[in-house]
Amino acid sequence: MSSVSESSFRSSSVCLITPGARRTTLRTDDGLSIEAVYEPCTAGAGSAADPVAADAAIVIAHGFTGSADRPAVRRAARVFAQRAAVITFSFRGHGGSGGRSTVGDREVLDLAAAVAWARSLGHRRVVTVGFSMGGSVVLRHGALYTAPDTAAAEEQLPLTVPAHGGRTEAHADAVVAVSAPARWYYRGTAPMRRLHWVVTRPTGRLVGRYGFRTRIDHNEWNPVPLSPVDAVPLIAPAPLLIVHGDKDPYFPLDHPRMLVDAAQGGAELWLERGMGHAENAADENLLTRIADWSVAA
Template sequence: MSSVSEGRFRSSSVPLITRGPSRTTLRADDGVRIEAVYDPCMADDGVGTETGDAGTAIVVAHGFTGSADRPAVRRAVEVFSQRAAVITFSFRGHGGSGGRSTVGDREVLDLAAAVAWARSLGHRRVVTVGFSMGGSVVLRHGALYTDPVADGEGARAVPVRGGRTEAYVEAHADAVVSVSAPARWYYRGTAPMRRLHWVVTRPAGRLVGRYGFGTRIDRNDWDPVPLSPVAAIPRIAPAPLLIVHGDKDPYFPLDHPRMLADAADGAAELWLERGMGHAENAADEPLLIRIADWATSR
């Protein structure tokens, strides 16, 4: 698995957006096709916002073996869309997307494509919300794709194609929410993580991933090893950062979120959720509402 070092992606095919959910196929910087879904912000009366809405868009990054159409992801969309437009997508190797999963490495290109699509639709503010593997991806994305105004650098726009026209838009996040993410790579301290490593690293495990979980996994090792979540944290500021973790998480114990928060050196909020398990499957509606309120108020 080759690591990502540059915060750029190539192009996407963008359809016209209607008042209901709309699907498209994005193209990551390395050419992998990524399925994506746009849900407009829904007013109290159930009427969606128009295409040119300049408000906030939340981009949701699912966990390993998830997809844009999994029930837990759609449940998050239903809550988030009451406060903002929402873009969901399937990481490479998942759902209807092409390619193979690199378990958090090149997936940062998939997220960048989704963020740039949100901006191409007129959203001036984009918040990324990632769960588990997606939680690690939003942290790396926040470190690699920075706001050119905030960091004092020149504009680093990327092309997004719609029909026969092409526009250049930024692919950075204005705020980042990481839920149930690991702090470091290669963690095997819990039984679920040992099983996950077997799925990812063994031929028999990858067959289980493909036919049991519908996830196509790259057989190559990372080369080089990508920036770890804890190393990415200090590079995200000044973008606001929220770290959410359950105290009953069976995959990553509480030293992971605490390590991430410590790396932020006071620049991140940490929510340790009592009784919560792991990732999007364990995020109940009250928590999702609080996350949405945080995302739309920062």
């Protein structure tokens, strides 16, 4: 795999959209290597390409302990590719990416690298779709990379976003958060209490590393990153879709409702009957509807 830095994306001219799938390594602004996969849109294969589909790319942000190669992520990519080009990647500490997971904090830099790659491939419209932890990341990314430069937003940046185009070339044109939390440190369900044990305890991090193939950073957040509910009002004017299952065992329905309320009319809410949590629970029908919304929004 070739290693390509984000800075090279910003300095290069826009190239033609790649005709075939490719796997590469991206470099984040804090110097980590992130594995990523690009797949072209399959709409109109063998005929003239749909100009809307050719223009759009969907970047998938997986959940905690996921990766670009997990079956549920590959299934989502396959469905999305029927409507637009797709980029999948593994967050830091997951799969073949470097570093350790910060469980939603610096992962915003991983997503920014993937979005910048999509634009370097010629896609003028980029939509981020995040699941669970990835849902919280797309919300923060949408706030930090599309909102005007306000003092409140600047104070919450995990690292300084480069002045040479980080905000303009790594922004999302629309945001979809599936099964996302509204607030940090939530322990109101048994699955979330187990997750906190994995993240905060030495023994739990060993289980994460060898049981779930996820390397977790032992440091506490400092400062605490912008929460999802506080990020949501900063995403406008980009369209925002919140998707949540009414059988989600991790986050009850007050989470998506809090997010939509915080958007003050700037978000659409889909409550999915019988759906569980994140990419593993998203069936093909829901994924197709998300892809259609992403292209049309």
